[in-house]
Amino acid sequence: MLSTAFNWIIAHPTEFNRALGQHLLMSAVSMVFALIISLPLAVLIVNRSNLAFGVINIINALRTIPSLAILAIMMPLLGIGLWPSIVALTVLAMPPILLNAYVGLRDVDPDAVEAALGMGMNRGQVLRKIRIPLAAPAMFAGARTAAVQVLAGATLAPFIGGGGLGDFIAVGISMMDMSRLLVGAVPIALLALGTEFGLGLVEKIFFSERNTA
Amino acid sequence: MITMEHVTKRYAAGGPASVDDLSLLVPEGTTVALIGPSGCGKTTTMRMINRLIDTTEGKIIVNGEDVTRVDPVELRRHIGYVIQQVGLFPHMTIAQNIAAVPKLLGWDDKRIKARTEEMLDLVGLDAAEMLKRYPRQLSGGQRQRIGVARALAADPPVLLMDEPFGAIDPIARARLQAEFRQILQRVRKTVVLVTHDLDEAIRLGDRIAIMKSGKIVQYDTPDAILSKPADQFVEDFVGIDRAIKRLSLYTVSDAMVAGAPDGNAASVGTGSNLRDALALMVAANSDVLAVVDGSGAATGRLTRNAIFSI
Numbered sequence: 001m002l003s004t005a006f007n008w009i010i011a012h013p014t015e016f017n018r019a020l021g022q023h024l025l026m027s028a029v030s031m032v033f034a035l036i037i038s039l040p041l042a043v044l045i046v047n048r049s050n051l052a053f054g055v056i057n058i059i060n061a062l063r064t065i066p067s068l069a070i071l072a073i074m075m076p077l078l079g080i081g082l083w084p085s086i087v088a089l090t091v092l093a094m095p096p097i098l099l100n101a102y103v104g105l106r107d108v109d110p111d112a113v114e115a116a117l118g119m120g121m122n123r124g125q126v127l128r129k130i131r132i133p134l135a136a137p138a139m140f141a142g143a144r145t146a147a148v149q150v151l152a153g154a155t156l157a158p159f160i161g162g163g164g165l166g167d168f169i170a171v172g173i174s175m176m177d178m179s180r181l182l183v184g185a186v187p188i189a190l191l192a193l194g195t196e197f198g199l200g201l202v203e204k205i206f207f208s209e210r211n212t213a
Numbered sequence: 214m215i216t217m218e219h220v221t222k223r224y225a226a227g228g229p230a231s232v233d234d235l236s237l238l239v240p241e242g243t244t245v246a247l248i249g250p251s252g253c254g255k256t257t258t259m260r261m262i263n264r265l266i267d268t269t270e271g272k273i274i275v276n277g278e279d280v281t282r283v284d285p286v287e288l289r290r291h292i293g294y295v296i297q298q299v300g301l302f303p304h305m306t307i308a309q310n311i312a313a314v315p316k317l318l319g320w321d322d323k324r325i326k327a328r329t330e331e332m333l334d335l336v337g338l339d340a341a342e343m344l345k346r347y348p349r350q351l352s353g354g355q356r357q358r359i360g361v362a363r364a365l366a367a368d369p370p371v372l373l374m375d376e377p378f379g380a381i382d383p384i385a386r387a388r389l390q391a392e393f394r395q396i397l398q399r400v401r402k403t404v405v406l407v408t409h410d411l412d413e414a415i416r417l418g419d420r421i422a423i424m425k426s427g428k429i430v431q432y433d434t435p436d437a438i439l440s441k442p443a444d445q446f447v448e449d450f451v452g453i454d455r456a457i458k459r460l461s462l463y464t465v466s467d468a469m470v471a472g473a474p475d476g477n478a479a480s481v482g483t484g485s486n487l488r489d490a491l492a493l494m495v496a497a498n499s500d501v502l503a504v505v506d507g508s509g510a511a512t513g514r515l516t517r518n519a520i521f522s523i
Contacts, residue, residue: 115300118265118373119314119364120290133304 004179005186020187022082023164026157027150030086034093034146039139042101043127052102063095067153075160085154085162092153093146100142104135137207144199151192155184215239215262215371215403220271222257222427231257233427234271239420244397244404246418248411249450254427255407259373262405263292276370290317293364293372293402297379299356301348307333307359308344314367332362335396354385361393365400372402378413390416411451415439415458423447436462460488460520468519469504473511478503483512487520494520 009016045052065073070088078084108131116126155166165184172181215238222232232254239245247255260266262273264285273280280288301310311329320328333340336358348356357378364372377393378386394417397404408414414421415435422432423446431443439459442448451458466483479497481490483504493502494517504513 109300109303111296111298111300112302113300115294115296115360116302116313118263118289118294118296118300120286120288120317121313122286125317130302134302136304 001179002182002186005182008179008183016183019163019165019167019184022162023151023154023157023166023188023191026082026085026089026162026164027147027154030089030093030150031143031147033086033090034097034150035143037090038094038098039101042098042105042139043132046102046105046131047123052106056099056102059095059098062091067092067149068156068159071156071160071162080161082162084160085157085164088160089150089153089157093150096145096149097139097142100145101135101139104138104142105131108134137203140199140203140207144196144203147199148192148196151195152188155188214241214274214276215405216272216274217258217262218272218274220258220261220273221269222254222261222266223269230269230427232261235427235429237422237429237432239403239405241403242401243419244402244406244417246406246408246414246421247424248408248414248421249424251409253424255424256375258424259375259405259407262371263289263294263373265289290314290367291369291371293367293369295360295364295372295374295377297376299348299360299380301356301359301363303348305347306344307346307348307351310348310359311363311366313363314369318367328366332366335365335399336362337392338362353381354389357381357389361396365402370403372404374404374406376408377406379408379410386413387416393417411458415461423450435459457488457491460491460523461486463487463523465490465504465515468523469513469515470519471513474501474503474514478514480505480509480511481515482507487523490515491517491520 041055045055062070067088070091071085074084074088078087112130112134113126116130121129154162154164155169157164158166158170165188168184169181169188170184172178172184217235217237220232220235221230223230235254235258237245237258247258249255257266261268262275262280264280268281275288275292278288302313305313308326308329311332312325315325315328329344330340333343338355338358343351343355343359348359351359357380360377364374378389381389390413397417404417406414406417408417418435420433421435421438422429423438424430425446431438431447433441433443436459438447439451439455439462442451442455448455463486464483465481465485465487468487469483478499478501479493480503481493483506490502494500500517502515503511504515506512
């Protein structure tokens with residue numbers, strides 16, 4: 001069955017590549033949007049506990065909505081196609097990025113912040129030179145979680161006409177064709193696992209020198 | 214020089230004063246230890262000097278400038294600051310940590326590098342070995358030395374220290390305190406040190422300010438504080454062993470007389486303090502000790518009466 005799926009990919013490279021391209025584009029664009037929105041938002045709320053309380057609760061509420069429901073909610077608002085999928089995936093990616101960045105920024109060693117202020121850094125410098133670099137591993141971990149969620153979540157995009165590898169799964173289900181389903185499912189699983197592993201490796205290389213005792 | 218004039222701090226308007234109409238003069242190049250029970254306002258007093266806390270009333274003048282008239286960020290770059298937990302930046306190397314303030318002040322790289330190595334040398338650490346390491350790779354004592362090096366890097370005339378040796382084990386602490394005292398003698402800074410450890414205040418302070426409920430109850434030399442407590446509070450605070458503590462302020466050379474003692478007496482070095490010398494006498498059950506120099510030759514004697522009359 002797996003070989004049937006593989007043969008299908010060999011026989012239909014254009015279709016497969018287009019779906020893969022859509023999948024990656026959709027995921028990448030929504031990750032960029034989610035990062036652009038969430039990271040500054042985390043910086044903005046980290047010193048304003050009242051605001052943080054509201055934002056975190058809204059984000060947590062968003063988190064409880066299943067991905068499919070988010071896609072379904074987007075349809076009447078934005079119609080069908082690639083953009084509604086991107087918006088939905090952005091919403092899906094924001095909670096892990098924002099929460100990790102917020103907690104990371106908030107829990108930076110208070111002594112380092114006290115020392116930085118005491119030696120004459122202004123608020124902006126404390127943020128740029130101390131808080132953000134120290135929170136970077138947490139921010140990265142959040143982005144990594146989000147990337148995996150988005151790659152997997154993009155599978156549902158065909159339901160609102162977003163395309164991507166999920167198309168093959170949708171077709172496979174409707175035609176009861178298991179091998180067609182695998183044409184979508186296996187690459188998605190590989191992408192998600194590869195991203196998790198790859199970014200994990202990057203994280204290790206990038207942030208390891210401070211962690212060695 | 215630091216001058217505080219009638220300084221009051223209330224955290225809540227109309228609330229109780231944490232620091233109450235306090236006046237203090239710290240002469241140029243001297244170290245003042247602020248000491249007192251928790252909640253006496255000693256940390257608040259110190260933090261008002263670099264404006265981490267703003268005063269409610271009164272005036273603080275550091276090196277001729279009223280601190281409320283200058284930009285607090287600029288002010289802090291010219292006041293060294295050391296805290297108990299050191300607060301080294303874990304993501305920066307030791308070199309980058311020490312260079313933090315010079316960098317803020319816009320020094321060029323060559324000058325920063327030279328200064329960083331000079332500072333490591335000053336605190337007794339090997340520059341070649343330390344510069345590239347991260348704070349996590351250092352012991353508590355090494356970290357505290359880096360904290361001092363970092364605070365002195367931009368050569369600030371004033372240094373504020375909040376329980377700087379509090380988190381270090383007692384043996385390393387005593388050694389660090391002695392080293393720090395020597396460093397201070399070389400660099401001549403005006404230092405305000407907050408501590409709850411009377412021994413630390415005695416070792417490091419040229420003067421000690423004992424605080425209670427936001428006021429200074431006695432401001433004097435360690436000798437005077439220990440020999441003439443101003444009131445019952447100070448007397449209780451310095452403890453029943455104040456007379457013995459006071460002996461640690463003097464060395465054997467302050468009380469010895471010429472002429473080696475007769476017979477077999479235990480010996481003590483010229484540089485030891487009288488508290489240790491007395492301990493030796495008690496241990497040897499003797500009224501007299503032979504004083505020896507570095508080579509072990511007897512240069513004089515120290516009697517119990519001489520210690521008691523100092």
